[in-house]
Amino acid sequence: MSTSSLLYVQQQLYIVGLSHATKSPGARIVFKTATMQFKLLTIATAFAGLVAAQKSExxxxxxxxxxxxxxxxxxxxxxxxxxxxxxxxxxxxxxxxxxxxxxxxxxxxxxxxxxxxxxxxxxxxxxxxxxxxxxxxxxxxxxxxxxxxxxxxxxxxxxxxxxxxxxxxxxxxxxxxxxxxxxxxxxxxxxxxxxxxxxxxxxxxxxxxxxx
Structure with a gap:
């Protein structure tokens, strides 16, 4: 999967989580954890671009x-x-x-x-x-x-x-x-x-x- 495709999937998962985040206290806790995971995935995606860069300009x-x-x-x-x-x-x-x-x-x-x-x-x-x-x-x-x-x-x-x-x-x-x-x-x-x-x-x- 390309870097752009991976980021798109992350964004869609985040949007789905946001739509359910306010339904219950438990859901909000889970969503908060998911939000941090989304940030880390975004960072990983940026670094994946750097990994690819070492093979090209x-x-x-x-x-x-x-x-x-x-x-x-x-x-x-x-x-x-x-x-x-x-x-x-x-x-x-x-x-x-x-x-x-x-x-x-x-x-x-x-x-x-x-x-x-x-x-x-x-x-x-x-x-x-x-x-x-x-x-x-x-x-x-x-x-x-x-x-x-x-x-x-x-x-x-x-x-x-x-x-x-x-x-x-x-x-x-x-x-x-x-x-x-x-x-x-x-x-x-x-x-x-x-x-x-x-x-x-x-x-x-x-x-x-x-x-x-």
Whole structure:
């Protein structure tokens, strides 16, 4: 089954679930689980495109979808941590930590696939702009996540979660460095902007590590 066909099937299953999601509390719980599975399937579909790319020329659309998938995970983690309080530290932090680990894994997959693809030629001008825009959006969303972590750092102090969160964030920081390095030569028309966005994200990482 092609990547586009797989995504179509996922969308139809999601729509069917949505139509039944409000019939009972139990159905809502099942649908919530199904929604997360749908997100993971969407991410897997994006990565499947990267797997195919290593056998052919890498396209801007493949890179865009992959970065968007990582951005979605960052947004999910931020949504979880926004609700963090002293009353729910030990219930929410494990969920957020699991999500942040998913971000690290997704970035690592992007790095591997882009490294194995054909990156010898720059993307067309419109494709370059698409990649730079989606990278900028990722930076914006991930900065929001880091700012939330900084704002909630008092809740993390003295808990066993500080060290693993710091460790995973450092992994993501290094991964984003490699990701940016892997795509920057593909986008010469906007590489300065991409490098600037990356520099801003580096500064946010530094502030986060100082707060934890």
């Amino acid at each position: 890498l396209t801007p659309q493949t890179v865009v979808k992959s970065i968007e998938a990582v951005t979605d995970l960052s947004q999910d983690a931020n949504n979880i941590l926004t609700d963090l309080s002293f009353n729910n530290v030990f219930s929410l932090i494990p969920k957020a930590l699991s999500n942040i680990r998913e971000i690290a894994g997704a970035v690592r997959t992007d790095i591997t696939m882009i490294a194995e693809a054909d990156t010898s030629k720059p993307f067309p001008a419109d494709g370059q702009n698409q990649v730079c825009e989606v990278f900028r959006d990722f930076v914006r969303v991930h900065q929001a996540l880091l700012n939330t972590i900084i704002g909630k750092s008092s809740f993390l102090s003295g808990t066993p979660f500080t060290a693993p969160i710091t460790g995973v964030l450092r992994t993501i920081e290094g991964g984003v460095d490699k990701l940016a390095f892997g795509i920057i030569d593909l986008v010469p028309t906007c590489k300065k902007g991409l490098a600037s966005d990356k520099k801003d994200l580096d500064a946010s990482f530094k502030k986060t590590f100082e707060a934890l």
